[in-house]
Amino acid sequence: MSGMSVIFAPLLPWPAIWAAGGVALVLLALALWRGLRGWALRALAALVLLAAIAQPSLQREQTAPLSDIVLLIDDRSASQTLSDRAAQTDTALANVQAQLDALPNVETRRVTVKDGAENAGTELGAALSEALASEPRARVAGAVVISDGQAHDAALAPDLPGPLQLLLTGRAADWDRRLVIQTAPAFGIIGEESSIRLKVEDQGKVPASIGTKAKLTISIDGKNPKTYDVNVGRDLELPLTLDHGGQNVVQFTLTPVEGELTTRNNTATVQINGVRDRLRVLLVSGQPHAGERTWRNLLKSDAGVDLVHFTILRPPEKQDGVPVSELSLIAFPTQELFVDKIDEFDLIIFDRYGARGILPSSYFDNIRDYVERGGAILVAAGPEYATVESLYQTSLGSIMPARPTGRVLSESFLPRPTELGLRHPVTAGLKGAPPPADKAKDDAKAPHWGHWLRQVELSDPKGEVVMSGADGKPLLVLSREGKGRVALLASDQAWLWDRGYDGGGPQLELLRRIAHWEMKEPELEEEALYAEIDPGALSMTIVRRSMKDDVPPASVTLPDGTVQDVPLSQSAPGRFTARWTAPGPGLYTLKDGDLARVVAMGPASPREFEQTIASGEPLAKAIAASGGAVTRLEEGIPRIREVAVGRATSGRGWIGITPRGARATTDIRVQPVLPAWAWLLLAALLTLGAWMIEGRGRRMA
Template sequence: MNGLSILFAPLLPWPVIWAAGAVALVLLALALWRGLRGWALRGLAALVLLVAIAQPSLQREESAALSNIVLLIDDRSASQELSDRAAQTDRTVAGLQAQLDAMPNVETRRVTVRDGADNAGTELGAALSEALAAEPRARVAGALVVTDGQAHDAQLAPDLPAPLQVLLTGHRADWDRRLVIQTAPAFGIIGEQSSIRLKVEDQGDVPARIGTTAKLTISIDGKDPKTYDVNVGRDLELPLTLEHGGQNVVQFTLAPVEGELTQRNNVATVQINGVRDRLRVLLVSGEPHAGERTWRNLLKSDAAVDLVHFTILRPPEKQDGVPVSELSLIAFPTQELFVDKIDQFDLIIFDRYAARGILPSSYFENIKQYVERGGAILVAAGPEYATVESLYQTPLGAIMPARPTGRVLSESFLPRPTDLGLRHPVTAGLTGAPPVAEKSADDDKAPHWGHWLRQVELSDPKGEVVMSGAEGKPLLVLSREGKGRVALLASDQAWLWDRGYDGGGPQLELLRRIAHWEMKEPELEEEALFATIDPGTLGMTIVRRSMAKDVPPVTITLPDGTTQQLPLSETAPGRFTTKWTAPEAGLYRLKDGDLERVVAMGPASPREFEHTIASADPLAKAIAASNGAATRIEDGVPRIREVSAGRKSAGAGWIGITPRNARTTTDIRVQPVLPAWAWLVLAALLTLSAWLVEGRGARRR
């Protein structure tokens, strides 16, 4: 197609040219008033000069028609795998593509939409925006989207210049039952009741035979499942009590019902971190000493610890005659602490405590039974532990992890982890730990802790010696007694690290680990199995902590019941790990001997299966704005027609695209209307003619 247009390239600004034209009109009017016979020729001469100054040119354009572009988008997200939707999509896309290929002057742009990352769902809006941005808007004749309509970013759908035709997969008779977790706590207090709010919903064309009740099974860490009959469509508040610290995986399972669209949304998992409620610690200090405040500062710095602290300032043998009524001291409530309320404490610490008759033998027997029932005691021993006033000489001696020899080693020594201590979670990985073997005096570059100055000699350890001290004697011994735990630190010099003596050391971390190990924190168990999930993926790192030199492979049970053996490699003393990628989201069980762990992979509630019934509602706004329509594929693949802009774009068995009639320019030619000399000659001839006409008229008169 050719086009002709006139272009101007004025030698003077347009205001000057218009001003000159105005002057020419005034002069022309004057000539007309005076009756000059050549006024018309003079006007034409002025006009020729003005046009010559404007420099007119003729522009010839040659253009060609452009093809129309149709966006063909097929949804291949997880929800499109339900029922026969994948086959519907394949059949529809093939039929639409064949029709578009047969239409003259039409090009197709195919876009496939997969599941969004990080459980984002179906990102149809973003796909439409990207596809439209890649093409000239003037050529886009329509967008055909084959989907179940569940677009999770419909607000991102662009303003299309042509109809958006949504072709819905699925069937009108589809129905589904799903489990919705409405609220669930991230943390729960061990032994106390928490609650989870959930709801069972029916969607779609639910048959009357289904009823209004469902069977719901609940289990924690895959153990002791319990089944309840619940009402469909009502909010449910379920009580839950956590029995251990760390991650608790709570699984909810709906019994499948015949005819529902999928069972993928019948299972939901919630991970709740079990924590203790304000640990109660009883600290009993003997005679005041420089390190007494170390324990107090450690325990008071933890907001989750309720500390009860007593210091024995007035033992029975201290008789100075001062009336009791004048003493500003609190009486030591021995019966209340060690008989009535002893089971309320999670940990009892004896800091340089000497048995001087304040507590009768029956109370120590009660403390021993408290440990065997699951309690914990920690003894920070000073010189008194080597005397006849030692706690070892009381009924507690039966559960003490080592026996004092009666010797106190008053010399400078460097605390060191033992071979066992390098693997034990209480002492493994402490910052700056010296090697197990004694270092030479000139080896200043070796890791270095500060020295301690006193230690009680121990013998016959029956627990785990994780640190050694002077002369290689046991310094820190840990043991289990019945259901409880006992720790013995054979020195009262830990405070030297806190003061920075000889470079200091990890005093706070060591004492914190000892206390938390005794309170059975899962992170400090010697034999443990756990897994950490890589964010945003189905990968996990399996960690097996053990005091053994070797561990067997871990058995992992997949959601479908099949098992795999995963070998582990030692990456640190006492720590064996492996990386593994799960084939799909779901609940996985790890097992190694008596150790078990349940891991929930993937989202607790996949977004793709929140709404499984095909519907155009999420895209309704974009469809209406583009003058498009929604059509069900179960009625057959619609025919494609070309319709004018603004006309109805869909009907029974057909959908429309709007031809855009876009064109592209293939050639442009520009040439002056007349050369400059021609304009000058023409103006001169007109002026001369006017002069001759006017002269002839004057001679006649």
């Protein structure tokens, strides 16, 4: 097809040409006023000159029709796997593609939409925008989307130049029940009640026979599940009490009901970090000494510690006639602390304490029982521990992790982690740690902490010796007694690290780890199994901490009940790890012997299953703006027609696209109306004619 148009290539700017035209009009008016008979020819001559300056040309274009483009979007997100939606999509996609291929002058651009990254849901709006941006807008005759309509980015849907036709999968009779976690705490105080707000919600056309009751099962770390009857459609406030620190995986599961669309949204998980409200510490100092203030400052500086501290300022053997009742400003409540309220303390610290008769022997019996019931004591031993006043000589001796020999080694020595200490979580990885004594070849070059100056010699350790001191003697011994724990530090010189003596050392971190190990924090257990989950991904690092030289593979139980064995390799002393990728979201159970840990992979509430009922509502605004329609595939696959712009684009059993009639220019030819010499010749002839007419008129006159 060809077309013709006139174009101009003026020799002068258009304002100059219009000015020249104005001058010509003035001269023409003057000629008329004077009665010149050749005024018409003069006007034509001026017009020819102006046309010559404008240089008119004839432009001929050869064009060819362009095909129309239809965007064909098929939704393959997770919600499209429900019921028979995938089969509906496959059938409709093949049928629509065949119909579009049969239309003359129509091309198809197919786009498949899958689940968005990081639980973003179905990104239909972004897919439409990207597909439209990739094509010439003037050729897009419409878009056909085969989906359940649950677009989670519908606001991004573009303004289409043609109709947006949604072919809706699913069934009108579909219904579903889901569990919604409304609020859940990120942290919970151990032993105190927390609350989680949730709701059981029904969607779609729920049969009357289903009722308004649901069975909800709750478990923490997969243990001790409890089932409750709850009301559907009402907010529920459930109390929850955590019994251990660290990560607690709380799982909520709805009992499936026959006929619901999916059970994928019947389960929700919440990960709550269990923390202690405050660490209640009783610090008993046997006598004032240089390290006492260090202990007090260390404990008082921690806002999470409630400290009760008393110091024995005068030993009983000092005879100065002062009555015992007047030795302190107020009567110290030893009966209340060591008998009545001893179980309220998380940790008792004996700092250079000697049994000098201040505390009755029955109190030590009570402290021993407190440990065996689950309490914890830390003994920072001074020279008193090597004498007859030693705590070892009391009833606490039966739970002490090592026996004093009676010697006090008053010499400079370097505290070191033992071979066992390199694996134990209390001492493993402490910054600047020197190598064990049997591996230290050149102490001048090896990293080291500051030296200490005194140590009580210990023998017969029955606990784990994690640090050694002078002559390789036990320095820090940890043990379990009954349900409780005991730590024995055979020196009162830890305060030298706090003062920076000889370079100092990690006093704060070491004492913090000892205290938290005694509080049974999961992160400091010798034998532990846990997972470090990559944020936003279905992969994790399985970590097995052990005091053994090697460990067996960890078994991973998948949500469907299958079990996989994952080999572990040593990445650090006492630490065995493996990278593992989960096949999908859900709850996974890690096991190694008696150790077990429940891990939640993927989002706690997959966005794809928040709204499972097929609906055109999310895309309704974009569909209405484009003049399209929503057609249920359940009622049959519609025929596709071409309709003119402004006409209805849908009807019973059919949908329409609007041909755009776009054309491409294949050839352009430009030819001047007259050559330049012809314009000049024509202007000269017209001017000569005017002169001859006017000359004849004067002779006749």
